[in-house]
Amino acid sequence: MSRESAARRFAVAAAALSAAAAALVGLALLAGTSPFDAVRALAEGAAGSRAALGETLARATALVLTAVGASLAFRAGVLNIGLEGQFLAGAVAAAAVGPLLAGSPLAARAGLLAAAALAGALWVVPAAYLEARRGVPEVLSTILLNLVAAAAVSGLVRGALQDPGGDYPQSRALPDAVRLAPLAAGSRVTAAILIALALALFATLLLEWTPFGLKLRATGLAPAAARAIGLPHARLRFLAFAASGALAGLAGGLEVLAVTGRLYDPFTAGAGYTGIAAALLGGSHPLAAALSAVLFAALGAGSSAMQRDTGVPGALATIVPGVLVLAVLAARARLARKAA
Amino acid sequence: MSIAAGRLAADSGEILRGGSPVSYRNAKDARHAGLVLVPQHDLLIGAASVADNLAFLDPAAPFFESAESRRARVGRLAQAFGLELGAADARADALPVGTRQRIEIAGALAGDPDVLILDEPTAVLSPDETAALFASLRKRADAGAAVVLITHRLAEVFAGSDRLTLLARGRSVKTCRVSETTPQEIGGLLVASAEGAERPGPTTSDVPARARQFSNEPLPSLALTGFAPNVASAVRTERVSLSLSPGELLVLLAIDGNGADTIARAIAGLERFSGRVEVGGVPLPPSGDPLAFRAAGGAFVPADRREEGLVAALSLSENLALPNPPGSVFLDRAAMRAHAEERLSAFGIRYASPAALAGSLSGGNQQKAVLARELAHRPGVLVAVHPTRGLDLASAAAVRSRILDACRSGTAALVVTADPDEAQLFGAPLRVVTRGRLSAVLEPATPAATLGRLMAGLEG
């Protein structure tokens, strides 16, 4: 994954772009709109104004973090498909702990985010345990944990965490002082996006420039060799697993802290799965994954405007990432077979 | 033979059958035309019963078949070919290797092929089973089928066959009727055709001298007591007790599947074992812990260098830095590079640059790289499995001499190999492993023919 030749990368990118273009055109036509109008509305909604850009970046915050988390896990060979649930765990922790924290806003934010990251990492533990002791594939257990987390959120916002000020399925709002102020007036983007991008950078440095990162990469690239060579295979995998959970949890916490201010049901809008798609598109490189995540966020921001203006359903923003990943997977597999 | 059976494409020449040229596009066509190849690897569905497996292998099995009919087939084939196939409902992976082989052969014979090709079928059969197999093959031949046997066992060739063709290094060396030649002549041709290979002969082994040099060390480098690997699917190994002093080298000589590589892997911590293993006096956990093995001073060169020896997708300098890359916070790439360059040239490895991917090296250079990494820190014990398999003569000689160098510096070494010539080239004591049993310690100068007989399970 790390040493694709330029020619291969180009071929894969070309495949991805043509697939995405075909999907966009096809979907627009199905909706009875000219593809040009649809793409224009999409672009305007994503980046056509400061507000639009703000929306894109606001959505990107969570996606970048889950994408980076997925990248770390995948590079270590851990199939963590449970980022969705780990995201929710973090959001729950933030919504539960947030209203209770006193002291300076900075301390409150730090405490809240730490709780969120911890919750995300802890949500990984049942899956890691089942894999290590009971041989249950982590793909399966993490997916089931997603379902349990979604159910838990559903219950908590109507029960233990419910805002006593009304009868809506939502949690108590965080105090305004704690919440992050928007970077630009009228948009939802906050400094959180900078935290997310910084973490993407940090993850890249970790993987490529530290001894730990080298060992992690070796474990993911050649698990049998890693074991035979004498790497602490199981421990490395667990650390990557927990780190990815922590990042997803942090994403959930930031979503509550910076974007929504409270927890409600449903909460994720697929942040976990879309993050995985971004990681796959980016070849599990944290920075490339982050970039793909921003792209998907742009799609998401643009698609609501597109739906409003042209009637093309916004679900396009879920289809296109899936199509992109399928194209990339197919292209890479094809090239790998040709090379072999 | 794979080409004839439709499994590989021929590069040149043609295949004649009954006088007319034929070419099979794939194994299915070949089977339909009555030509079957029984290759060496496992052709059975482990989780399925013997009855189901034979139904799978039988080309004449009906679309829908009752359990009784399947069970009946087992009995029918067992009787027809005089082969002991085990209970019809037994799970295939619970059966011993010899039985599984017989089931595969029975499956091949079930379709009544008129050309049958068997690749080393008796490798894991007992002398009685071998005799029974030959009896049924003879029956088929008498009934008009053509049977091609690929084997290295001279006894079988001369006991049961009509004609032979000797192949060495891809070339046909001699073709004649068995009655026109003798075992001695063929044996001589086999040895002579190893062109350029060093002839095994009496060697002045300095291994005993090395061992004496280090005999002041209080603890043996490797000590096995009542040891046996605990792997379900492999051959049952007898309990082994042995010890190696610093600088001592022991060769375990065995055909694949007889248990020697399992022994090696269990010592290195990659499989469970029962009994006691001590490396430098440190006991290892029986559940199998490669890290404990290494911490005690062990080094391991696996049989499969591509899968387990190197991380093909990482660079040479990264590979050589594992498992403990230098650097506290950041990776010290300069140190890694320097270390890699030193190791690579010390071992005579040809490479483009330390940044080249490990997978880009030739087989011989890859194996040298694995050794370079494993021997970098003067291990107390080196366990190497098939270290020169698939290598050209020069690389093989280089690998052997590196291992011997390490022994001279005090490393005890246990080498597993399937090649008797190679075993002798180490000039060290050796033990033959057959069906999980270790022979007595043999002198390196033991004649190749004796080794071959021992490996084949016949008494020397």
Added chain:
Amino acid sequence: MTGFLAITLLLAAPLLLAAAGELLLERAGSIQIGLEGTMLIGAFTAFAAARSGAGPHAALLAAAFAGLLAGAAFAAFAVAGRADPILVGTAWNLVAAGGTAFSYRLLAGATGSVLEVRTLPPLAFGLPAAVLAAFFVPVAVEVFLARTRPGLALVAAGENPLALAATGGSVVAVRTAASVAAGALGALGGALLVLTVSPTFVEGVTAGRGFLALALVVFARWKPLRLVPGALLVAGATALQYRLQAGGSRIPYAVFLALPGLLALFALAATRGRGGAPKALGTPAP
């Protein structure tokens, strides 16, 4: 038949169909974690067919056909294409979820009203024929695998694909056929949901059942007949939720929602996960 039992059977049928299809596919050596997406495709196809005038049984057929195509498409990527099936499955869920939501919106317009469809007519015990038939599917799969030649080939594809290739079979062909069947069965499972339990399509109508079906296959240790008790257990938990909710129970709503997932996790822990898995599960065809 008491209401509780009838509802349990009704809820179990879609799970059973989807799990049976997935079991076939996994026994053949592939794996489709995008089963949820396939069920959605089936659900939407049945809904769309019913809305355009087709009767409920015709809607079922339409869904099965869509599932066939879906299975073929999946196989093109993950079997013949040799892409990692888990990754393909993840992307598949996105495409299917997005695609069905997209199509639903085009079909239903921007209105928020619920569009109902005709449900399947009951045959016996208050249950439609299709639901009752679903309980025979695991039996059919068992017979297929245990007693037929193609069934043996499928088992070989999942346990020892090299052996299948050596005897002249095509691992790709076998796995593709299994994928097509799994697609049809998964889609039928989704269609049943729309045509019985909730007589309408909403985004997320499958509510994670595709994932639960994956767990059921592991819980059944890849043996078809064992799918039935697992499906009944999970369906029973959901039926219990409805009953207790209706009865004004004080147990929090969330416990019931989480129950199927938790049950599946405990069941997996109890059966030691990987035991009984096809040896070549998830590996590319040789």
